[in-house]
Amino acid sequence: MARDPFSKSVVIAGVGESECGKGVGLSMLQHQALASKRALADAGLTKADVDAVMTTDVVGLPSLQIAEYLGIKPKFTDTTITGGSAFDVFVEHAALAITAGLCEVVLITYGSSLWTDHRRLVEQGGVDPRMPAAQFEMPYGDLSPIAAYALAAARHMREFGTTSEQLAEVAVASRQWAALNPRALLREAITVADVIQSPMIASPFHKLDCCLMTDGGGALVVTSTERARGLHARPVYLIGSGFSATHLTITHMEDLTTTGAVTSGRQAFARAGLKPSDIDVVEIYDSFTFSVVVALEDLGFCEKGEGGSFVGKGRLAPGGELPTNTSGGGLSYTHPGALGIFLVIEAVRQLRGECGNRQVSNAQRALVHGIGGWLSAHATLILGV
């Protein structure tokens, strides 16, 4: 497979977040504006430098809406809609556009007032009546998206003996990281027993196996290595990327225990010329505890079926051998409907060494893995300094 097609020619030069939490009082567009202002300031660039806008999940014509609101007239836009993996896809697409000379400074944004608007994720079936799922899944009381991941987890447990206690280890480790992150929503320590004893939502998932529901926004500034020279933040290079979509709804996922992360991960590692043992810090979309277990297997950090035992003994936690979801992730830090952009932001901050108490020492290579839809669309990025 081809080595990195971008040859360290593209960097993430700035990252920013709005105020994240429950009911912070900002609208969806305000979250994106605030995050964009902070990301550009972080990069040492201004709005006038931006010539491309990428966003998703905004009604209507998303990139045009964001560009208009911010007063940008872009010469390149992208509104790829692959759920929570879209932001990792945008970094790859930004790199493509920049290296092709179509644009120079790309602003990638996300923002949502999900908690304020909807309060409960379980009311977010969000299926258009024209989609087949509206006929063949929703009438059966599909608790979307929780049930889809629960069906995959149940099958994984049956095939490989994965246990609820093992899944809970992911939530426990995430909370340990969150305790070190002053911005995290939930910072109080939890145990495996706390997870198991929290209310059952859709077996095998208890409440604490499921991600949070918050408001929040994030933004990234991607530019060429050349353009980034002289800017004040330490440049973080894109050194590998990969994408794979295998289905849309869970009924049509061929093997519920193996995801598109196999393909996206293999591509990203091959392009980076690296292997899992070269990675210092991992950020995986933890929509549910199980998401992390299956992604670690499929990305090659452990063998298929061994993810349950792999995540135990504090391996993912502070001080563990594979620091994972170091902000506290969607389980403990924040989750305004889609987490993808926050995974990239945390990876960049870790690689720059800006993470204070939760800083992973000597972090040189980070892997970010976004999962969209119903385990449907997988995007892997490998970033480095």
Place this chain on the structure above:
Amino acid sequence: MDTQRPLPKPDQDSVAYWEAARRHELLLQQCSACNKFRFYPRCICPYCFSDKFEWRQAAGRGTVYSFTIIHRAPFPAFRDKVPYVLALIELTEGVRMMTNILECEPNMVEIGMPVEVTFEDVTEEVTLPQFRPAKA
């Protein structure tokens, strides 16, 4: 009548499927070129891309591929049904469908369990194919 429950709105691909369900029949499309069955119904074969197909009566038997017991209702209409089973069934024809498992305590359901089709008349116009444990 359960007006809040999301109900299927048949479209150009599925009208024959839902009309059959009202007659308590489970119909599947079979590709005329590669002979594979497919689900959900659509105008083109996702395996060989042929647009020729026949509707076939399914045997109505299969096994549970995976299942979850839902404890929190996604819509108000399901509040009096929790806990209920949401399952993926592999039919003997080789296709997979989402369904509930009726006529069975949720904690008695197992992956691999043989099931057979049954029909739930939800309204006068709409009948849902459903599954229950296979009778020996």
